[in-house]
Amino acid sequence: MTTRRVQASAPGKVILLGEHAVVYGRPAIAVPLSGLHATVMVMPGAAGTGVVVEARDVGRTLRANQDTSDPLVVTVQNTLARLGVTDPGDLYLTIASDIPVASGLGSGAAVAVATIRALNAWLDGHLTDADVSALAYETEVLHHGTPSGIDNSVVTYEQPIVFTKARGVEPFVLGAPLTLVVGDTGIASPTRETVGDVRRAWQADPARYEALFDAVAETVRAGRAAIERGDAPALGAAMRRDHVLLQEMGVSGPELDALVAAAERAGALGAKLAGGGRGGNMIALVTPANALGVAAALRQAGATRALISQIV
Ligand code: PMV
Numbered sequence: 001m002t003t004r005r006v007q008a009s010a011p012g013k014v015i016l017l018g019e020h021a022v023v024y025g026r027p028a029i030a031v032p033l034s035g036l037h038a039t040v041m042v043m044p045g046a047a048g049t050g051v052v053v054e055a056r057d058v059g060r061t062l063r064a065n066q067d068t069s070d071p072l073v074v075t076v077q078n079t080l081a082r083l084g085v086t087d088p089g090d091l092y093l094t095i096a097s098d099i100p101v102a103s104g105l106g107s108g109a110a111v112a113v114a115t116i117r118a119l120n121a122w123l124d125g126h127l128t129d130a131d132v133s134a135l136a137y138e139t140e141v142l143h144h145g146t147p148s149g150i151d152n153s154v155v156t157y158e159q160p161i162v163f164t165k166a167r168g169v170e171p172f173v174l175g176a177p178l179t180l181v182v183g184d185t186g187i188a189s190p191t192r193e194t195v196g197d198v199r200r201a202w203q204a205d206p207a208r209y210e211a212l213f214d215a216v217a218e219t220v221r222a223g224r225a226a227i228e229r230g231d232a233p234a235l236g237a238a239m240r241r242d243h244v245l246l247q248e249m250g251v252s253g254p255e256l257d258a259l260v261a262a263a264e265r266a267g268a269l270g271a272k273l274a275g276g277g278r279g280g281n282m283i284a285l286v287t288p289a290n291a292l293g294v295a296a297a298l299r300q301a302g303a304t305r306a307l308i309s310q311i312v
Contacts, residue, residue: 005043010115012036012099012282014182014256014274016235017223017242020198020249021216022148027164027184027225029220030154030173033310039109040118044157051076053093055111058101064213065115066290071108071113071142078138079116083125094116102188102274109151111236112139122181132156145192146199153226158306160311162224172210178311179286181263181294183270184306185255187279188306194251194276216245236270236285251277258301266290 010175011032018028035195045052051064052070067073072095080088093115099107113136120127150163162170202209202212226234243260248254256273263271263284271284286294286308295306 001042005041006121007041008114008121009037010038010109010110010113010117010155011106011158012038013151014180014281015105015150016218016227016239016274016283017272018148018190018216019104019244019275019277020195020296021213021220022150022163023146023164023198024166024202024213025197026213026217027162027220027224028148028150028224029160029162030150031160031178031180032154032158033105033307033309034158035101035307035309036105036110037145038095038099038107038114040111040114040124041084041094041096042118043092043124045091045092047089049092051088051091051093053095053115055095057095057097058189067092071139072111074142075112075115075135075139076119078135079119080123082127082131083120085123086135088123089120091122100184100281102190102280103184104273104277104280105182106151106155108143109136109140109155112136113152113155117246130269140157141263143192145194146195147191157245157307160193160227162220172224173228174312175228176232178227178232179288179291180309180311181268181284181286181291181298182274182305182307182309183263183284183298183303184305185253185259185261185279185281185302187253188257189276190281191276197249198249199293200221212245212249215244218246232285232287236268239270239283239285240264242268246273246277255279256282257300259298259303260284260296262301263294266294
């Protein structure tokens with residue numbers, strides 16, 4: 001008899017424009033990164049073990065009946081509750097992910113979405129994309145504190161999105177494919193910290209931060225129009241402007257700024273930090289012809305990884 005197994009995957013993501021301001025109701029644009037994935041496999045567990053979750057890449061094994069406050073275990077429990085399952089029996093979940101953690105590439109959301117979908121398949125559930133995204137949002141709250149909801153949305157729907165807290169996900173069509181280089185500073189930077197810092201700074205000087213968020217919203221509007229008409233130079237200009245605004249918000253850092261400058265020197269149309277900031281990743285908008293050159297320049301400037309990704 002073969003052992004039953006089911007698996008589900010979810011992609012990484014980057015925020016093209018609008019991070020941080022999106023927490024305060026402004027729009028942001030995010031795209032999936034199809035070259036990076038989290039995959040979760042469900043199979044029967046050993047008798048009497050309950051639900052066990054093995055997160056291979058981070059070398060952790062969690063038991064649902066002991067590690068009750070761990071975000072992975074909470075994700076499992078919330079999904080079981082949503083499916084109306086009180087006793088799923090002995091289950092073994094294995095998580096494999098090539099999305100770097102704490103670096104703005106949506107690793108937490110991707111692991112949550114893949115976990116929810118794998119359990120839904122295992123239990124023959126009928127969760128819709130909206131259900132999956134809502135459950136993944138609950139996990140994002142544990143990771144981020146006050147997330148906007150953009151990460152769980154783009155990772156669930158796996159397509160370019162414009163996101164606002166009030167309207168959620170909006171359909172979005174690219175006028176032409178985009179080529180991005182994603183450069184990693186190699187510095188882990190939990191989003192919870194930069195989101196918390198921005199909140200404290202906003203509380204101390206609301207007028208200044210509201211004006212910064214409005215200026216970010218303007219770059220998002222200009223960037224969206226540029227993407228829809230396939231105007232890469234105009235999108236690059238919006239990205240450059242957004243990076244300056246993120247610097248003014250206090251969420252960039254010397255390593256991110258060095259990679260952004262190196263990408264622009266190497267001919268990128270625009271570059272900016274992506275995600276929470278401080279460390280983590282930056283993105284450069286390039287042409288297919290200069291993608292390799294920009295990736296090499298990023299590595300030379302200290303990037304621990306430079307990933308070329310085509311967004312369609
Ligand atoms: O998960 P990250 O690091 O890509 O950051 C998410 C973007 C923020 O706007 C900084 C936070 C949020 O919840 O939208």
